[in-house]
Amino acid sequence: MVEEKLTISPAFRIASIAILAAVTTVLTRIVQVPLPARGYINLGDVAIVFTAITLGPFSGALAGGLGTALADLLSGPYAFWAPISLVVHGLQGLLVGLIAGVKPNNVLLQCLGGLVGIAVMAGGYLAAGIFLEGTGPALTEVPGNLIQGAAGVLLGILVAAAVLRAYPPVRQWRW
Amino acid sequence: MIAELYRPGTSLLHRWDPRAKLLLLPMVLAAFFVPSDPWPLLALAAAVVALVIVELGPSQLVPPLKTLWPILALILVLTPPFHRTGPAVLGPAGLALVTADGLRFTAVLLLRFLGITLGFFAIVRTVSLDDMVLGLRWFRLPYSACLVVTITLRTIPTLAATWRNVTDAHRLRRDVSTGRPRLVQTYVPVLTSVLIESVKAIPLLAMALESRGFGRRNARTSYAGLKQGTSLLPDVLALAGAVLVLFWPLLLVR
Numbered sequence: 001m002v003e004e005k006l007t008i009s010p011a012f013r014i015a016s017i018a019i020l021a022a023v024t025t026v027l028t029r030i031v032q033v034p035l036p037a038r039g040y041i042n043l044g045d046v047a048i049v050f051t052a053i054t055l056g057p058f059s060g061a062l063a064g065g066l067g068t069a070l071a072d073l074l075s076g077p078y079a080f081w082a083p084i085s086l087v088v089h090g091l092q093g094l095l096v097g098l099i100a101g102v103k104p105n106n107v108l109l110q111c112l113g114g115l116v117g118i119a120v121m122a123g124g125y126l127a128a129g130i131f132l133e134g135t136g137p138a139l140t141e142v143p144g145n146l147i148q149g150a151a152g153v154l155l156g157i158l159v160a161a162a163v164l165r166a167y168p169p170v171r172q173w174r175w
Numbered sequence: 176m177i178a179e180l181y182r183p184g185t186s187l188l189h190r191w192d193p194r195a196k197l198l199l200l201p202m203v204l205a206a207f208f209v210p211s212d213p214w215p216l217l218a219l220a221a222a223v224v225a226l227v228i229v230e231l232g233p234s235q236l237v238p239p240l241k242t243l244w245p246i247l248a249l250i251l252v253l254t255p256p257f258h259r260t261g262p263a264v265l266g267p268a269g270l271a272l273v274t275a276d277g278l279r280f281t282a283v284l285l286l287r288f289l290g291i292t293l294g295f296f297a298i299v300r301t302v303s304l305d306d307m308v309l310g311l312r313w314f315r316l317p318y319s320a321c322l323v324v325t326i327t328l329r330t331i332p333t334l335a336a337t338w339r340n341v342t343d344a345h346r347l348r349r350d351v352s353t354g355r356p357r358l359v360q361t362y363v364p365v366l367t368s369v370l371i372e373s374v375k376a377i378p379l380l381a382m383a384l385e386s387r388g389f390g391r392r393n394a395r396t397s398y399a400g401l402k403q404g405t406s407l408l409p410d411v412l413a414l415a416g417a418v419l420v421l422f423w424p425l426l427l428v429r
Contacts, residue, residue, distance in 0.1 A: 011389045014319055015380035018326035023373050025327065026334045033358065046366060054374075062323075070327060073299060076180050077239040080204065080295040132291075134284045136253025137246060155362060162367040163374065170374055 008175045016173065017062045020051045024067020024089075029074060033151070041144070044068055045152020046159060048093045049117065053110055053160040056174040057097025065090025081128075088124035092117040101174070105164075107157065114153030122146055181303045188230040188301045192410040193310040193401060196298045199417055203294035206421035213282035215423075220290035222420060227297050239296050247285060254281040304328055309401045318395065326380070334373060341368045 028044030047067065052060025069086035072078045099113030100106075122145040129138025164170055183189070188196075203223075210216050227236055254277065261276030302310075305325075312321045345365050388395075 009381065009385065009390060010319070011384040012377065012381040014323055014326070014384060014389065015377045018323045019330060019373050019377050019380060021323065021327040022330035022334050023370065025331050026338055030335050030338060033362065043362070043366070046362075047370075050366075050370060066323065066327060070324075070331075073304075074180055076296055076299070077242040077292055079180070079299045080291050132284075133246060133250055133288060134254040134280070135257045137249040140249060140253070151358060155358070155366060158359065158363050159366045159370060162363065163370050166367065167371050167374065173374075173377070 008173065012173075013059075013175065016055055016059055017066070020047065020055065020059060020063035021067040021070065023047045024051070024063055025071045025074070028068055028071035041148040041151055043152065043155065044071065044089070045092075045117075045121070045149055046155045048089055049096055049110075049114055049152055049156025050160045050163070052093045052097035052113070052117075053100045053156065054164060054170050054174070055097075056101060057094045058175065060093030060097040061090045062093075064093030084124070084128045088121055088128070091124065092121045095120055104174075107161075110157050110160070111153065114149075114157065118146060118149035118153060121149055180299050182231075182300055183303075184231070184301065186230040186301070187413075188226070188297065191301070191413060192407065193302045193306040194313055195410045195414040196302050197307065197310045197314070198414060200295065200298055202418060202421055203298070204291060207287045207290045207294075209422065211283065213279060213286060216283060216286040216290065219421065220286045220293075223290050223293045223297065227293055231297060231300060235300065236293075239293060243289070243292060247289065250284050250288065251281060254284055305399070306401060309399060313401065322384075322389075334369070337372055338365075338369050341365050341372070344368075 024044055024047040027047045028042045031043045032040040033043060034040055044067065048060060048064035051063045055063075065086040068089040069082040072082040072085050096110075096113040096117040099116060100110045103109050122142055125145055126138050126142055129141055132138075206219060207216065210219075224236070255273045256277075258277035258280045259271055259274055261274040261279075263271035263274055264278060265271075265273035308321050308324050308328075311324075312318070342365050345361075345368070384390075
């Protein structure tokens with residue numbers, strides 16, 4: 001197969017970041033999953049966790065940060081959250097990838113990485129929210145962020161395992 | 176086609192150089208954090224609202240306000256209880272529920288949030304994303320970073336269509352009589368299909384980039400460029416004026 005002979009060239013890195021950033025934007029902006037109680041969550045965190053587990057921490061950081069920042073930029077009223085999302089989700093992708101990469105295919109480490117990622121994401125948005133909206137409104141966003149993060153980790157780990165099984169060349173694309 | 180926020184127009188804001196508007200973004204953010212008093216913030220926020228009304232039209236205020244009102248309501252309701260210093264304004268039997276400092280801080284947060292959001296909205300609404308990337312390139316953002324953003328923007332509509340197609344295909348396979356879709360059963364098959372489709376595109380895109388010379392050391396040429404008028408002077412003067420408007424509260428502080 002052509003893909004198995006590929007080396008991780010600069011063009012390959014550019015392509016992987018761009019495609020997975022686009023996936024992150026689409027899952028953040030377009031896909032809305034209804035919650036059992038009320039409201040919606042998006043699946044942007046799924047793309048970040050998937051990218052970090054399969055393609056490594058740097059892909060996770062760059063694609064996750066850029067994808068969510070573009071989603072904010074394209075949303076209109078939330079455009080000014082773009083730099084915050086770039087940093088918060090970038091850090092989330094980096095940490096998930098670093099922790100999960102210690103021992104690839106270890107689900108416990110992937111869960112641990114995902115939990116650290118959720119903590120960083122929810123903490124980052126809380127800090128930014130306190131700064132921009134005040135303590136009260138920022139605290140109300142924490143449960144939603146935690147639910148969204150948990151769904152992202154759960155689905156991200158499941159989907160990463162499914163994709164690695166269905167399309168094994170991806171195993172060699174980690175950088 | 177790119178799903179972006181930009182709406183074409185002929186207003187002064189539209190015609191303003193994208194580089195000046197990019198410089199203005201961090202300035203808007205900074206300007207709304209300088210005053211700690213509601214009155215200068217009210218003047219700044221009113222100026223931003225007036226800018227949106229005059230340059231984009233009154234109807235353009237509706238979409239951002241429609242999205243923002245729940246957050247503004249939360250700020251209004253939840254901020255006073257967290258700031259209990261100062262003389263009591265409202266509270267039963269000597270218990271201060273709302274204080275003067277709490278009200279002042281609530282007004283500051285409301286005006287700051289509204290002003291920053293509408294300021295960013297006005298700028299992002301009048302710069303196409305292509306021009307934004309070209310402007311960032313002018314500010315020496317590396318070529319590879321600009322290329323990533325450009326490819327991402329071009330890929331988003333294709334991937335959105337792929338998501339919809341795969342979702343429709345999986346919906347045909349699912350028993351819809353079971354009621355509410357479940358998170359894992361519903362989304363894992365769709366996500367897996369979409370992600371396999373996406374990652375398969377990576378080596379193809381990499382080969383396309385290499386065949387177009389990406390990674391070579393020789394200087395690159397570009398057909399795309401910012402649309403520039405005969406002189407940048409009006410744009411620079413307008414930027415200086417905007418900086419003066421944004422940071423006039425600093426003069427009051429001194």
